[in-house]
Amino acid sequence: MNIDKFKTPYKYPSFLLEASGEKGDFSRFGIDIPFVFFHKKQFFMLCTGFNGIGYQSAFAVSDDLLHWKYRNLLLPPDQEKRWDSQNTGCACLLKEYNDLQHLPVLKKFQNKYWMVYESYPENGYEAGAAQIGLAWCEDDNLLEWHRLGEPILSWKDGDEWERGGLYNTCLIFYNDKFYLFYNAKDQNEVWKEQIGVVVSEDMFHWKRICDGPLLTVSENGFDSRFVSNPYLVKTDNKWVMFYFGFDNLHAQEGIAWGKDLLHWIKSEKPILTCGCKGEIDEIHEHKPCVICYNGRLYHFYCGVRKARQGEKNSIYGEVRGICVASSEPFEE
Template sequence: MKIKFLFLLSLLYLFPSYATSRQPQDIRQEKQMMFGDTSRTGVPFSKDPHVVYFGERYLMYYSIPPMKGVENSGWNIGIAESEDLITWGKIGEIVPDPQAEYERNGLCAPGALVRDGMVHLFYQTYGNGRDDAICHAFSEDGIHFERNATNPIFKAEGDWNCGRAIDAEVYEFNNQYYLYFATRDPDFRIQMLGVAVASKETSFDRDDWIQPVDAPILFPELAWEGECIEGASITIQNDRMYMFYAGAYNNWPQQVGVAVSDDGLVWKRLFDEPFLPNGKPGEWNESESGHPHIFTDFDGRTYLFFQGNNNKGKSWYISNKEVFWKEGLPSF
């Protein structure tokens, strides 16, 4: 026993960073994230996660439901922070700006990016049907946001859709920004994905965006996708774009698929079956594993955040799983 103890001490002396450098990785592998915001309804209810690393901590933006007992409170956005991607604490909310008529009914489904020392947030209006659109705000601290004066910055165009635009994901690739959004067909039945682009120098204003493809870039075709594809989220691996997306409407069950693209416009599915399926009977995500966000950390590791529940949407938790890459294919 004494020999073993001295051996361990020698390891710490020779490699003093061994114990600390391993700790974050061990925490992420051994503990499961289970985050549920109870502040609005008294039960865990958090959806549509999106994570950035900013201000030496992780920030997660997510949708929260109307405040119980408060008339016309609407869907809003919660903000939580973490040091390890596992344990999260709520630090703020983003509620409608009283001067912004376009978001008076609510706002949700956030997407974010960090550029030039600021967090840029893209979110949708809620409760306006075909008129729901994408808005933009920016922040120096990641908590208090100023609205873009040209909001809403994007609404879908073309005869193939109903005009609605939700679930924004903005990502830089090939010296321009791609805005992926979900919309519906003119009959407001089938949910699908479209794309707009802006220059690398964009201020994300309304006039900066154009739709390079007059058609959906991804449309539900597989049986498990039902009548819906939404919630696109992007990572870059080996100079290719990988999109993690939600297939089927909430609790059908919604599950997660993956597609790949070399130009951001033409997409091909990697798998015919869900990459992340809903849970088995009795598991916490039995009703769905949905609305993914693939987060790329500063060390290159990737984590798939997603929402789930086992009671057909009476509550919602957010969790994550690390994604590994080999020969262009993701796995858990």
Template sequence: MQDSLSRRAMLAGSSAAAGTLLLPGNALANGHGASDPVAPFRTPYKLGRLILGGSKVAGSFDEKAVDCPFVFRHEGRFYLTYVGFDGTGYQTGIAVSDDLVNWQRQGVILARDPSDPVTRFNVASASILRETEMHAPGELIRVNGEYVCAWHAYPSPGYEEGPAVIGLAFSRDLRTWRRGPPILRAQDGAAWERGGLYKPYLVKHGNQFLLYYNAKTAEKDWHEQTGVAVSTDLKTWRRHPGNPILRNGAPPAPDSRFASDPVVMTHQGRWAMFYFGLSGTDYKARDLLALGRDPFTFHKVDEVMIDVGKPGSVDDGYAHKPSVIFWKGDLYHFYTAVSGPYPNDVRGISVCRSRPWS
């Protein structure tokens, strides 16, 4: 069934009556030893401001808010794809930077199509196939001479309204994309994903392509978990029989409601899944981490990688939707920061890193 509330409105209404969550760990704590397996993934130092927010330009695709960062390196510069919200729905834009802090908007790269029943209101590129090793430069990978992005689209106007589908698009220049048909639909999946699909993250592993994605159950007060589908040709996809591979924790875990928005990397023989959790106790969203020895089995780390900020900060509501890149010895962790009460909340993109800011 289709939910009657958007994800954003449902969570805002729930958080008003929520209590305080006591977390088992804190990524901002110091004093971890060199043998600590989580150490390479920590980015405790927040910039403390948005690096990209709603443009506030009337009629622009990102007038109201920006969301869902995806960062990579290309031709000697850094690029960030993001989705912009204009009051009707999502479209995808791109920004460029030389230092990962100061960004210049470059406009829309994936626009909605009013003539297409799938993307007439929304189309959000969530990832482009890139190097998977966390300490690699973050360059994109071509398949048959083309870049490949994974997108999702919601069927109704508004902020993430209705059961979304997932598809792929292809480009030779990162500006003009040839969008293919949906490859995953909610109605073809199991009960855990029957309510709709969310952010896809595409990985190449050997001769296989792995498409990680989160999805929701069909009830009004839904849960979100993460699964994966596998392909050898980017056309025929098979859902992993062990889905969901990342499940909700038991209350009061910080992912007891949502275990969402996977970003999957490798590092020194291990697999790492950055994701965000939503607590069913305080209804705050935080970035979390799970580690594994293969791309299908992950064990959650018992600490928060990015926590929400103090009242009045840019991320006092949510600090979620990760994207990471390594540069000059530092790991940078981009995320969607949300502050203030709904419906007047401010949604934009911020960053933290593994070394203090000067």
């Protein structure tokens, strides 16, 4: 397949949203995992922040896809001793359209909106083996969300390649079935990360249908250690999966394609690469969300750069935020 039409070589020069550095803020040390959709005449972005202890997600809104303001926080830490009481990182929502040429809007199922999230069992940055949960909302303003009582997918039921935890999902409804694509790591330290899939007819009971990961790492490739964060669309009667690869130095965006949801061919080279020294994505650019609006592609991702002296919003010597690249130049 010719992947040139999916390339977005023009990068917006500044973060759309970035770590705040403010004590007590949900995004003090990072903002991550963009998921963009259109709702009630506005663009929404689902994103996840890290405050130094745990994760919480939020909606941001925009009129032009470039200037964003936070709107409301989601799924706050629970005082009860639930499986997900420590933190919640919301990754995606159920969409109405899979076609890249349609703006993504939300789909209702059982008269509710649905959001997939992961929760880590310990305080800290990706601390412990995460499990995947489901939350629902009947409010068209997307303000009041409710969690199911138990995880819908756990590493405890998986194979060896999943034993380090599951997270960062993409939920697809196609041919009367739900498909949930997810990241899995094989252990908690120096792990390998790959993409799996489960299928459901009711969104509550899920079945693994593949022997092993669906998308695997490539020896000596840009994705030699991680192949992660699937984001799927359909175009020209083919499925396209954006993801990121990591080779122990940099994370960069990749692309795969297939005629169905279970058989994929990966491009050997990344479709979007890290920036030059000093740019906002000089270390990593990863975790894709790609939409088409007014005939141009917008490729949202998390960019990571080196911290500068005195910055309060850095962690582990890095600053991370939400970025965007496009198929056409941005106006100055």
